[in-house]
Amino acid sequence: MTTLAIVRKELQLYFTSPLVYVLGAVFLALSGYLFYTNLHWFVLYGGMNLERGLWEIQFHDMRRLLLFLVPMLTMRLLAEERRLGTLELLWTYPLRDGSIVFGKYLACLAVLALVIAGTLAYPMLLARLHPVNLPAVLTGYVGLLLLASAFVACGLFVSSLTDSQLVAGAATYGVLLFFWLLNWNEAAVSDGALPWLRVLSLFDHFEVFAQGGIDTRDVAYFGLFTLCFLCVTLLGFESRRWRGVR
Amino acid sequence: MIEVRDLHKRFGAVEAVRGVSFRVERGEIVGFLGPNGAGKTTTMRVLTGVFPPTSGEVRIAGRDVMRDSLACRRAIGYFPEFAPHYPELSVVGYLRFVARLKRIERARQGAAVDAVVETCGLAAVARRRVGTLSKGFRQRLGLAQALCGDPPVLILDEPTVGLDPGQVVEIRALIHALRGDRTVLFSSHVLSEVEAVCARVIVIARGRVVGEGTPADLGSRLGRRQRVVVRLDAAPVEVAAALAEVAGVLEVTAVAGAWHLDAPADEDVTGRVADLAQRRGWRLRELREEVLALEEIFLELVRDDRPPS
Numbered sequence: 001m002t003t004l005a006i007v008r009k010e011l012q013l014y015f016t017s018p019l020v021y022v023l024g025a026v027f028l029a030l031s032g033y034l035f036y037t038n039l040h041w042f043v044l045y046g047g048m049n050l051e052r053g054l055w056e057i058q059f060h061d062m063r064r065l066l067l068f069l070v071p072m073l074t075m076r077l078l079a080e081e082r083r084l085g086t087l088e089l090l091w092t093y094p095l096r097d098g099s100i101v102f103g104k105y106l107a108c109l110a111v112l113a114l115v116i117a118g119t120l121a122y123p124m125l126l127a128r129l130h131p132v133n134l135p136a137v138l139t140g141y142v143g144l145l146l147l148a149s150a151f152v153a154c155g156l157f158v159s160s161l162t163d164s165q166l167v168a169g170a171a172t173y174g175v176l177l178f179f180w181l182l183n184w185n186e187a188a189v190s191d192g193a194l195p196w197l198r199v200l201s202l203f204d205h206f207e208v209f210a211q212g213g214i215d216t217r218d219v220a221y222f223g224l225f226t227l228c229f230l231c232v233t234l235l236g237f238e239s240r241r242w243r244g245v246r
Numbered sequence: 247m248i249e250v251r252d253l254h255k256r257f258g259a260v261e262a263v264r265g266v267s268f269r270v271e272r273g274e275i276v277g278f279l280g281p282n283g284a285g286k287t288t289t290m291r292v293l294t295g296v297f298p299p300t301s302g303e304v305r306i307a308g309r310d311v312m313r314d315s316l317a318c319r320r321a322i323g324y325f326p327e328f329a330p331h332y333p334e335l336s337v338v339g340y341l342r343f344v345a346r347l348k349r350i351e352r353a354r355q356g357a358a359v360d361a362v363v364e365t366c367g368l369a370a371v372a373r374r375r376v377g378t379l380s381k382g383f384r385q386r387l388g389l390a391q392a393l394c395g396d397p398p399v400l401i402l403d404e405p406t407v408g409l410d411p412g413q414v415v416e417i418r419a420l421i422h423a424l425r426g427d428r429t430v431l432f433s434s435h436v437l438s439e440v441e442a443v444c445a446r447v448i449v450i451a452r453g454r455v456v457g458e459g460t461p462a463d464l465g466s467r468l469g470r471r472q473r474v475v476v477r478l479d480a481a482p483v484e485v486a487a488a489l490a491e492v493a494g495v496l497e498v499t500a501v502a503g504a505w506h507l508d509a510p511a512d513e514d515v516t517g518r519v520a521d522l523a524q525r526r527g528w529r530l531r532e533l534r535e536e537v538l539a540l541e542e543i544f545l546e547l548v549r550d551d552r553p554p555s
Contacts, residue, residue, distance in 0.1 A: 005346035009335070016334050085330030089391075092294040093347040094320040244257045244288075244297040 002095035006103025007110070010077070014111050019072070024115045027069050034061040035122045055123075059140045059210035062119065063203065066112075066148060067176055073111060074155025075169035077104045078233075082163035097237045101230055105149075105156055112148045116141065136212030143209020146222035150202060151176060153229035160233045176202070247272045247399055247429040248293065253302035255288050262288040264453035265302070270429055272398075275421070277440030278433040279544060280450040286433045287327055289450070290403050293431070294324040306399055320349070323397040327404050329388030333377025337368055337387060340376055341394055348395040358395055366390040366420065382413040389420060400430045406439060418443055449547050457547040464547070474507040474515045477532035478523060488526065492518045504532065 014020045035058055042054045081087040090100055123137045154175055159168040179202035183189065189197060198204055202225070205218040248270040255263040263285040270276045280286050292299045293306065295315050304311045306318040332340060338359060345355040363372055366386040371379060376387060385405060392400055405421065406414045421443055424430060434440050440447055441461055449457035449464070457464050478485055482500070489498045489505055494513030499506045509515045516535055523530045 001349060002347055005343060008346070009332075009343045012339065013332065013334055084332065085326065085328060086332060088291070088296050088326055089324070089330050090347075091296050092319055092322065092324040092326075093344070094316045094349060095347055096316070241297045244255065244291075 002093075003099040003103045003106070006095075006100055007107045010104055010107030011110065013076075014073075014107065020111060023069055023072055024118065027065055027115050028118045031058075031062050031065055031119050032122070034058065034065075035119075039126070055137055055140055055212065056210045058122070059144065059206070062116075062144060063147060063206055063210075066116075066144065066151065067180065069115070070112065070148065070151040071155050071169045071172035071176065073108055074152055074159055074172060075165045076159070077108060077156050078160040079162050079165045079168040082160075083165075091241070097234055101156065101233050101237070105152055105226075105230060108152045108156070109145075109149055112152065113145060116144055116148065133212065139212050139214055140210055142214070143206050143218070146209070146219065147202070147206055150222045150225040150229075153226040153233075154179075157229040157233045157236070160236050179203070247274075247307055248431060249303070249305040250289070250293070251303040253289065253292060253304060254300045255285075255292055255297075256300045262453055263292070263299075266450065266453070266455050267302075268448050268455060268458060270431055272429055273425075273427055274446060275425060275430040275432065275444050277444035277447040278431055278450065279435065279440050279447055280433075281435060284450045285453040286450055287403055290324075290401050290431070290433060294322055294401055295319045321397055321399050323392035323394070323400045325388045325392040325400075325402040325405050327407070329385050329405075331376045331384060331387060334375060336373055336375055337379070338363070338372045340387070341390060344391045344394050348397075350395050361396075362390040362393045365393060365423075367416075382409055382416070385409060385413070385417060386420070389417070393424075398428060400424065400428055400432075402430065402432045404433055404435070406434070406436065414439070449544060451547065472509050472511045472513070472515065473536040474509065474519060475532060475534050475536060476505045476507065476519055477503060477530075478505070479529040479531060480526070485528070488522060489519070492522060494518070 038054055038057050038061070078087070081090065091097075120141075123132050123134070126132055127134075155168075155172040158172045158175060159165075162168050162171070179200070182201040183194065183197040183204065186194060199221075205221045208215045208218055248268075250269070251267050253263055253266045254261065266285065266289055278286055278290070291297055292304055293311065295311055295318060298312055307321045309317050309321075311318045335343065341359045341362060342355060345358050350358050363369055366389050368383065368386055368390055371383055376384065379387065385408075389402070389405060392402065402421065406417050409417065418439060421430065421432060432440070432444060446460055447458070447464060448455060476489065485505065486498060486500070489495060489507060492507070492515060494509045494515050495507045496510070497508040499508075507515055507519070516533060519533060520530070522528075523533075
């Protein structure tokens with residue numbers, strides 16, 4: 001009940017500010033442009049496997065755009081409540097800290113789902129010209145949502161650490177990029193460490209989804225990543241309350 | 247309704263509250279008085295569940311704030327200092343959000359919001375965004391969110407700070423109108439305000455309760471309730487010596503051309519000063535008794551830091 005109230009309020013705040021509209025428009029414009037160029041490239045040079053190759057590349061592009069989108073949406077979530085002093089007020093209402101954290105996470109994820117849903121226009125348009133393997137494409141979208149969930153949980157946690165939105169946003173970029181770049185330079189990593197880095201790297205877990213498959217290990221990874229960050233956010237709340245810091 | 251026993255709150259090396267105990271009964275309006283930094287806000291935050299006490303026991307409506315936190319928070323309406331708010335929400339939108347968080351049944355939420363909008367005089371601005379409201383309206387909105395859902399206990403942290411005199415009177419009248427079943431603990435460092443609104447006062451300084459009772463009680467506890475103000479046409483040195491000799495006078499101070507005589511309440515100092523002036527042939531310009539105002543009692547308590555007797 002109270003979780004839903006938090007979700008509603010967060011959605012209200014998102015949609016009364018122009019930020020969501022601007023970010024949504026930018027995301028859709030850029031991903032649309034990428035879709036156009038990817039399709040163009042495949043029609044001209046690819047040809048072999050339009051189905052799989054096109055969507056794989058398209059999902060990888062959207063994943064990168066998502067990385068730029070999410071911190072801008074999450075930076076406000078708790079940093080602003082702390083700056084305004086409303087977090088103190090929330091703590092005095094009869095609701096659990098978990099409702100605050102989970103409500104904010106759900107609201108942000110819902111906004112992202114809405115923006116991502118806008119890109120469903122691409123497979124629908126393409127389906128009029130060429131058969132589309134819908135289950136494979138939808139699997140890609142499931143992966144994208146799981147990735148978004150992991151990003152949001154991370155952004156929410158970082159936002160709980162500061163009362164400056166800008167700091168929260170910048171630090172979220174840092175953390176997410178770190179998880180992305182983790183195993184870029186594989187040659188520089190010792191043989192023993194490489195498998196671990198691969199396991200931890202946020203972006204490798206998206207590969208199978210982009211190809212239209214589901215690996216339960218990846219689902220577990222994104223689930224755990226999300227859960228971990230939501231839990232440390234809650235622990236941070238607890239710790240701040242005990243220490244008496246807002 | 248509110249019971250605090252030996253409350254301590256420590257922030258790292260700083261002990262903000264050091265053994266505060268008091269009770270507030272159902273239906274009482276109690277002033278919580280102290281200079282800035284005395285521990286008022288910290289005590290109130292412990293009462294409202296913002297953070298737990300380091301040690302000691304706090305009960306709201308018979309329930310422990312640590313063990314039964316949600317139930318306690320349901321019983322409390324809290325007005326935090328500076329009335330934090332969400333600038334982007336509308337007044338009604340914000341109050342509906344509060345009503346949902348306070349777990350008011352869906353069917354009663356609308357009525358609950360309408361009621362507090364009415365009580366706090368927010369009808370004219372109900373659709374406005376909170377960020378565009380004047381300070382006075384924001385303060386009323388702060389009261390409205392505390393009152394929403396009709397909680398039996400209200401904890402108000404400096405609800406009149408930063409308002410102009412007209413607005414202060416309005417808010418004060420509003421708090422006064424809450425009298426009845428509700429238990430109100432109301433902090434302030436403006437003493438006249440507490441005197442106007444509250445029947446009982448708890449004075450806190452440096453993390454301890456240094457005085458408690460009705461304003462009159464506090465005065466008599468200090469043991470010198472009466473102050474006589476005298477102005478005479480005569481040589482100051484002579485007058486000072488003579489006034490100090492008057493029976494019952496404890497202290498003579500010169501203040502802006504007048505003399506302040508402090509004395510126990512039961513001494514007839516005014517009469518004796520009048521006799522003295524007549525005997526010496528001094529022309530009497532002014533002679534009056536003052537009841538020691540709360541302001542001075544307060545300064546005295548805070549300065550001496552006496553333990554409550």
